[in-house]
Amino acid sequence: MLTKRIIPCLDIKDGKTVKGVQFENLRDAGDPVDLAARYAKTGADELVFLDISATEEKRKTLAKLVERVAATINIPFTVGGGVSSVEDASNLLYHGADKVAINSAAVKRPALIDELASSFGNQCVVVAIDAKQMEGVWKVHLVGGKRPTSRSLFEWAQEAEQRGAGELLFTSMNHDGTKNGFANDALAELSERVNIPVIASGGAGNIVQFKEAFTIGKADAALAASVFHFNEIDILKLKQTLQEEGIPMRI
Amino acid sequence: MSTVAIIDYGAGNIRSIQFALERLGTTGLVTSNASEIAASNHVIFPGVGAAGKAMEKLQASKLDLLIPKLTQPVLGICLGMQLLCRSSEENTTKGLDIFSEDVTRFSTDVKIPHMGWNTITELRSPLFEDVREEAYVYMVHSYYVPKNSQTIAITDYGLAYAAAIQKDNFFGVQFHPEKSGEAGAQVLQNFLAL
Numbered sequence: 001m002l003t004k005r006i007i008p009c010l011d012i013k014d015g016k017t018v019k020g021v022q023f024e025n026l027r028d029a030g031d032p033v034d035l036a037a038r039y040a041k042t043g044a045d046e047l048v049f050l051d052i053s054a055t056e057e058k059r060k061t062l063a064k065l066v067e068r069v070a071a072t073i074n075i076p077f078t079v080g081g082g083v084s085s086v087e088d089a090s091n092l093l094y095h096g097a098d099k100v101a102i103n104s105a106a107v108k109r110p111a112l113i114d115e116l117a118s119s120f121g122n123q124c125v126v127v128a129i130d131a132k133q134m135e136g137v138w139k140v141h142l143v144g145g146k147r148p149t150s151r152s153l154f155e156w157a158q159e160a161e162q163r164g165a166g167e168l169l170f171t172s173m174n175h176d177g178t179k180n181g182f183a184n185d186a187l188a189e190l191s192e193r194v195n196i197p198v199i200a201s202g203g204a205g206n207i208v209q210f211k212e213a214f215t216i217g218k219a220d221a222a223l224a225a226s227v228f229h230f231n232e233i234d235i236l237k238l239k240q241t242l243q244e245e246g247i248p249m250r251i
Numbered sequence: 252m253s254t255v256a257i258i259d260y261g262a263g264n265i266r267s268i269q270f271a272l273e274r275l276g277t278t279g280l281v282t283s284n285a286s287e288i289a290a291s292n293h294v295i296f297p298g299v300g301a302a303g304k305a306m307e308k309l310q311a312s313k314l315d316l317l318i319p320k321l322t323q324p325v326l327g328i329c330l331g332m333q334l335l336c337r338s339s340e341e342n343t344t345k346g347l348d349i350f351s352e353d354v355t356r357f358s359t360d361v362k363i364p365h366m367g368w369n370t371i372t373e374l375r376s377p378l379f380e381d382v383r384e385e386a387y388v389y390m391v392h393s394y395y396v397p398k399n400s401q402t403i404a405i406t407d408y409g410l411a412y413a414a415a416i417q418k419d420n421f422f423g424v425q426f427h428p429e430k431s432g433e434a435g436a437q438v439l440q441n442f443l444a445l
Contacts, residue, residue: 001370001407002365002368002369002390002408003367003368003369003387004367005368045367045368067266070267070270071270074271074274074429074430074431074432074433074435074436075432076389076391076427076430093299094265094266095266097264098264098267098391098430099391117301118304119300119304120299120300121301121393122364123299123364123366123391123393124299124300166364166366166391195359196363196364197362197364197367220362220366220367221367250368
């Protein structure tokens with residue numbers, strides 16, 4: 001049986017792992033390669049690396065870091081941050097990334113999704129969406145959540161799927177960093193509207209909330225950062241508990 | 252010295268396979284050179300991406316003619332496995348026809364792509380020596396090889412399909428052994444021991 005996935009996310013800035021609250025107040029959380037190795041050993045199903053400084057600073061990729069990670073771990077990982085062309089993606093994949101995540105660049109130029117899908121296949125293309133619920137409507141935001149757009153989360157998600165996204169990584173900016181649980185209602189609606197896997201992101205604080213992301217939010221995977229980086233939740237314990245609760249897990 | 256060629260035709264996460272081999276103490280030679288490929292002891296035929304473009308690239312470098320003639324152990328991974336088959340529904344592509352199967356798209360009863368960790372069962376091949384039944388492996392694909400007489404492992408995703416196939420010296424695995432933790436490393440090690 002296909003299992004649900006637990007995905008630690010490493011936000012990278014200037015080569016270090018950082019974590020902020022609602023995209024602000026970044027804290028240093030250690031060497032990304034060390035963390036990646038630790039997570040791979042302790043049961044993480046997949047890893048996501050987001051170079052959160054890449055888009056705004058117009059930096060391209062962290063190819064060297066990607067290569068160090070790929071040399072160390074034997075589970076899949078996605079890399080994102082500043083990917084805006086087939087060349088950017090090709091560079092990351094060449095250095096060992098399994099998938100690339102695109103965010104702002106895809107909103108600005110949706111054809112990027114088609115280009116990546118036709119070059120590398122849908123399964124390589126993760127469309128990351130940062131959205132915030134404003135007056136009842138989920139609005140897509142750009143540049144690490146700093147700039148609101150007029151696009152709705154659900155409409156953009158469906159367009160991304162049609163253009164060839166293989167997976168959606170939805171971060172609720174209302175929930176990110178709060179530890180109050182995932183945006184389960186929005187997640188459930190996303191899962192109904194698209195037929196590609198959905199990764200829940202933003203709001204993980206305890207084990208029950210992970211369970212709810214799968215049961216109520218119908219997510220295929222749940223992503224979190226600080227609860228793992230700061231050892232608040234042990235991944236193996238999390239997965240064992242979820243399995244006991246009837247959520248299929250790779251243990 | 253034993254050599255492992257990794258066929259480079261511009262489609263595939265080749266670096267990951269190289270790293271996986273390095274973790275097993277072996278070096279993979281990434282090459283599109285026909286004589287280097289033919290002279291190696293083992294050949295890995297990777298593939299990530301779309302079948303149509305991948306086949307075009309193989310044809311452009313005439314590797315489509317070389318691969319079926321190889322006599323050493325050949326391991327097709329993911330799209331590499333699918334291209335060893337007769338055809339693929341993806342871009343209506345004609346394959347290398349080593350396996351007379353037609354690669355088919357999953358029905359929309361399930362989420363596509365099939366992405367994540369799933370189990371392999373009914374393991375029957377030296378490729379799976381010391382790999383346990385129901386071991387978890389990492390899958391990322393939208394098309395599958397139907398169950399057939401050359402199936403050596405099965406996975407269930409809406410239906411039971413071939414997670415691995417074998418015919419003579421040709422092996423194909425739908426999962427990514429280079430990304431499938433310890434079980435995947437064991438499969439690669441078994442392949443190198445063939």
